[in-house]
Amino acid sequence: MSTPLTDYLVTARTFEEYLEMFALDLPTLAGQRVLDCPGGAASFAADGRRHGVRVTALDPAYALAPGDLAVRALDDVRTGADHVAGSLEAYDWSSFGSPEAHRAARTAAAGRFALDLRRRPGDYVAGSLPDTGLPAESFDLVLSSHLLFTYADRLDAAFHRAAVRELLRVLRPGGELRVFPLVDLRAHRPDLVDEVVADVRSSGTAAAEAPVRYRFQRGADSMLLLRKGVSAPSGCAGPRHAAS
Ligand SMILES: C[S@@+](CC[C@H](N)C(=O)[O-])C[C@H]1O[C@@H](n2cnc3c(N)ncnc32)[C@H](O)[C@@H]1O
Secondary structure (H helix, E strand, O other): OOOOHHHOOOOOOOHHHHHHHOOOOHHHHOOOEEEEOOOOOOOHHHHHHHOOOEEEEEEHHHHOOHHHHHHHHHHHHHHHHHHHHHOHHHEOOOOOOOHHHHHHHHHHHHHHHHHHHHHOHHHEEEOEOOEOOOOOOOEEEEEEEOOOOOOOOOOOHHHHHHHHHHHHHOEEEEEEEEEEOOOOOOOOOOOHHHHHHHHHHHOOOEEEEEEOOOOOEOOOOEEEEEEOOOOOOOOOOOOOEOOO
16 A cells, blocks of 8 residues: 655654654664654754764655755645644644744754755665565664554555564564554544554564653654564653553
């Protein structure tokens, strides 16, 4: 199942948003090989490198020419920010403070992304789930923000199962896959979360839902934490409850 690129916003979340969405501990990230999939126009790879994190970002949008992608990223910041400004009550403003601050932070992140894309094109891989083409067991940590579960209205259960299996395939044994958020665009938790958890558990991956400090879309306050090849996940705030 594949859908056109125009079906998705190529969003530009900030490095700080990633730290909070995924309950990451910055000092322990240094030196790790991290896959950001989908990377979109987020500044995680660009800013992560300054902290010694070895980030590869993967997204179908990276097939666009860098100049076109920079324009697209800024357009999508505007579209996203206009949407948010028109539905203020659907968001928790305790972190950004205001719609203007949100727009400014995302615009700055898109700018850092565009600059980094030109400087280090090799860190940005044009590819798509569920077949990334990346080598097996090549990452210590895989992060997936705002594709799985978010777009439950257009990506079905088979896609979700295949995508998560693929992200686990590129992870080294003992490494973690973290997915955020666990709600869709209408802030409903789709049944897909439990379906994915049941699927990975059947192949020996440990799964737990863990609370995170990140607050923006209402209802999006936890991540799915999958650890490959061990029986109990750890390494972030303790699991709140099993997801199935
Ligand atoms: C909402 S953005 C999230 C970007 C980034 N993670 C963030 O949080 O800002 C969703 C991204 O998913 C990408 N995408 C769409 N289909 C995909 C697929 N099959 N595999 C990987 N990425 C995909 C889109 O190009 C878009 O950049």
